[in-house]
Amino acid sequence: MANASRMSSYQRREQLIRVGRSLFASKGFESVSVEEIAAHAKVSKPIVYEHFGGKEGLYAVIVDREMRSLTETLFDALSENGDAHPRQIVEHTTLALFTYIEEHSEGFQVLVRDSPSTADSQSSFYSLWGDVCLRVEEVLEQWFKRQHLPTKYVGHYAQMLVGMTVFTGQYWANQRSTLSREELAALTVNLAWHGLSRLEPKPSLIFDEDDDMALEVGGNTNQEDDGLEEIVSAVPSTARSGKVDARERKRMLKEAEKAQKEAKRAQLAAERAQQRAMLASAKAKEISEQLEATTAPTEEYKPTPDVPESERCAGDDAEPAAH
Template sequence: MEIAPDPELDPAAAGLRPRPRRAARSRMTARERREQLLDVGRALFAERGFQATSVEEIAARADVSKPVVYEHFGGKEGMYAVIVDREVERLTSVLTTALAPTRHPKVIVESAALALLDYIESNTDGFRILVRDSPVAQATGTFSSLIGDVATQVEHLLADQFASRGLSTTSAPMYAQMLVGMIALTGQWWLEARSPDKREVAAHLVNLAWNGLGQLQAGPSLRDR
């Protein structure tokens, strides 16, 4: 005697298709998970800022539980510090390369301006994070402190140029702050404007900086009103 299949045990007997098995999710290594969390945190910090971003939001967007975030970074402060350190290192590297002392001074100004704009274009989220103020950034480095370090490098280059033109080198530190600050603030403006093209912006920066530097007076003073 043939026993009819039970529809509850055999879906095919009831004319139902077997439910497909869900593909097993590939498990990330600890390093891959850490990088994924950093990418997620970087995007959120750039979009919302440090204070407005929560561990819950980071975990939800990364599709992990909150303990995973704490396990890797100890909290959003630890994650933010790592992100800021990476961005500072990346921007320092591109600017240091642009400030090679063997180049002609005008080429150095051109390279520095274009290097910053290149960085902003390719690392927009990172630059947004750097220019934002945060309690955590005070301990790990800020955009202003980075610009100060770059100005110190430029100071030596300007001092050599001043000496070759018979100008006093004591004002080189001040001019270095002016030059680097001008480029940095223009970069912050271009972050949102994105027009004109970065090469045109860099050309205008050099036009102002170089043509101004080319006509420096030994003892500048303001006219009496």
């Protein structure tokens, strides 16, 4: 199939890369054939083989190019100076990823799709995220130390942050959301940062699987207080005197753990109640402003006062002149 327009070797190669990237992004590697690539580029099959040796070679070039572009984008954002605040690094890196997704939508789709078995695993998409996680881990470790938090599980937190951001970006790209990249980055950082800024040194689940005592907002918080009083009163005198055997100690530890969970529930309920109060206050203010804006001011009727006859002007009672 001859092309009406002649291109240089470089131009033809770039054209085939654009065509291949679009097809691989929309259909996946396995569903695209050399014939289809040639047909879309309006060239013969031998031209594709001449430049890339087949669709595998074309795919490898596309992946390598997109990987280099994404790697440079992310590591530029992650290479903040040592004095940069961790939130600044999180914001810049998140926005950098979403910018790449928006400006290289087809390239991103190629990267997140299943790669062929012949692809080099060291240059794969998930290998890149492993490198990114290592860099994020370094940033978090410094932050954890400054906050006097244990660094034992900092690698897990890095994986959580990166995974949350990547899958959010993928969802955003697939859904064609109306959110701008800046708005999406703000939402992501809001969840990530406020979670990081309130980390507990020793986190635990406060709601058991068989526990139906979850406190609802507006519920009776006195029940929580009664439960704590029962726990305190249940401690035997032997415990207060310091004479506790192993079995009793184990039971007391369980009771203490239960009391701690109930305290966390109460704190969570208080936070929810505060949030609802703030929302209600904002709603009331909004309604009040709407009422003020839609209610037109009415002038109060004021009757004209009677003017004494002595104060009237001479011409007040005069008949109007005839014309």
